[in-house]
Amino acid sequence: MISYEKHTLANGLTVIAHRDRSTPMAATNLIYKVGARDEDPGRTGFAHLFEHLMFSGSRNVPDFDTPVQLAGGENNAFTGNDYTDYYITLPGDNLETAFWLESDRMADLSFDPKGLEVQRKVVVEEFNQRYLNQPYGDLWLLLRPLAYKKHPYRWATIGRTPDHIAGATMAEVKAFYKRYYNPSNAILSVAGDLSPDRVFALAERWFGDIPAGERLVRHIPAEPVQSRARRQEVERDVPATVITIAFHMAARIDMDFYVCDVLSDLLSNGNSSRLFRRLVQDERLFTSVNAYLTGELDPGLLVVTGRLADGVSVKAGEEALWRELRRLQTEPVPARELNKVRNKYESGVIFGEINVMDKAMNLGFYELLGDLSLVNREVDLYRSVTADDVRYGAQEVFRETNSSTLIYRSKHETR
């Protein structure tokens, strides 16, 4: 359980405070409700590039990192499909430095041409390092456009191609900042040993003067219902073939989300999970397997994937995966197994709420979802999923016409 209080400033900034008396450290988490789904299809990867520019200086802070470091803290950020998250951990005594820094770049970002020039290169290198120069690095660059045809989830946060990043202009940077980096589009969450009233007073002091910004109206195209199975095969210089099957599923705040979460946990959470036990350990068809949810705000994907063992055909691998999915559609989940994934889920939540940064980040995320109370209710929601829900959920989701299959074939395949 994370206790919290919430307050909204006149300019629309949402502020959430959690008091943790057990630590001298404090954390701030600042979410801007903008991500890759808000991008122009001709300028993908922009939200993430912009995140880099948030570290290239603001009116009173030429370099963002140094003051954090002087305060004995550390900071970073990440960009997702739905939002961009900036976080700082530092000694609680120096918490005000975090307010100062975040407010300065929200109020008045510098638009330094040299910063843009360098960060374009840095992000292209990030693209190279993480997506092009790694075995299987481009798997998601292929899978997203296979599974999505209209919704902007069809591209990854890094972007569709390094060219989109290399071509970003300063005018685009300024327009993006003006549109999205406003208090009314942001959530600040703070955890540490100070009272919520003190947090709200600090927020008012540092952020209260920043203009609210224009009201945002989003026009994000909905993904049409998929009507036939999709399939793509590529061949790459990798040691083993990977099969990935993606299924469309419910949005993050839909009750069916938890059903899919249970399904993915039954399939692959832990060494006792079905896919691992049967397909890796017993039948030795795969050397690794996974099933997980992308977890985005708009309807996301349930992904089932496995790396084939040497000498096993794609056909045999796919059949084995589908066999396990069909079992979930036909055979009721035994009560003990359902209890197992429930216990494991609860334990995961508790282990994920240990330090102030975890807590601040969770609070911001659930506020973003639109129902902050979910932060303390999800264990119960997950526990409320029944064996029947699981079976019906599997029938609904694991349909061939709802599937996008990517065969990432090894050049060195031995068959």
Next chain:
Amino acid sequence: MKPDRTRQPALVIPDRVGMPGATVHTLANGMELYAVQSTAQHLLRVSFVFRAGSACQSHPFVASATANLLGEGTARYTAAGIADRLDFYGSYYDVSLDRDYAVVTVCCLSKFLPQTLEVLGQMLLHPTFPEAELRTYADKRKQQLAVERGKVSFRARELFAASLFGPEHPYGVSYDAARYDELTPELLRDFYARHYTAANGFVVASGRITPAALKAIGALAAGLPAGSAVPVPVFPAVAQVPEAFAAQPGAVQSAIRIGRRLFTRDHPDFIPMQVLVTVLGGYFGSRLVANLREERGYTYGVFAALVNLDREGYMAIATEVTADATDDAVAQVFAEMERLRTEPVGDEELEAVRNIMTGEVMRLVDGPFGVADVTIENIQSGSGPDYVDRFVAAVRGVTPAQLQELARRWFDPAAFTTVVVGPGK
């Protein structure tokens, strides 16, 4: 009222970082159990540390296979039975292995401690190392190693170790994946019997340790055979080479590793050297990040650190850069080291680094699991429980002149090894 954003709010940096101490209990078999108490959460972590890393093995991959197969079959449970029980309790089980040590860790909710310890006891005291599980494991690892060796960064790490210590040295060696096929249950059982004993390890428990929990953990650990300390293996002479290159055709980036052998943690220069290496490349905003990333845009990241092994210590600089910039990136790294030899570090920069390092320690020891990690490292290196405070005091006392003197002593380019894995020219 407008806030004054023209200057940073006043800062407080502590001179000391109080790390909660561990209580030590010597068990009947001679094993030492360290307990780090914290009541903030209803959680526990128990780590068994054995001197059973890869440098202790007589056959390739035996050390890692032994550690990883502890949970793949015991006198009472099958591999599936162990996995099912741990998952049912929501307990986490993890094995980590380095050149010197194997660490077996479980984390669990307080309410499931007895059940979790029962399974852990089976794994630590009665593993059977079944043939079938060993074969499955070997096949998985062979493929995994092939995947890893498709990455320039992984290949550079292996080549760097070989270039620094010699391809046959236990700290430098890496093996062909096919040698996983030579593993047998007998090799694992023999390695287990000699290394997983009270004389060859210690236990660190952290979290909510009630008297009953302490007793239960102690009873489990006391069940290990007393054993005898395994003699430290004789290492061959180090054979360092100044340069090595391996081709990765088609790679769009080169992985670069630059470094040199230094000293173990008991050397008087160790702590000030940590400061120097942090200035060079130990944080975001360091000299190397400013140069290679923020000035030139060659890389997404670059890092420098001191690495501690039981019997050696070395410095490593690691980065992946756009292939065309490989040569200049190497030159820039050496230029930044040279600059530290010729110009004193500025006061503001040094103050930032001191605070960064103090802040890192504060974050590290914030919470019982971090304290457990620090405790393990202190025991391994024989530093004693006051090491954290000595470290912070020494970091805060470092001067620009001292750093320049250290750079002159240790940043001689002739002593460095440069490794590149990339597309080549």
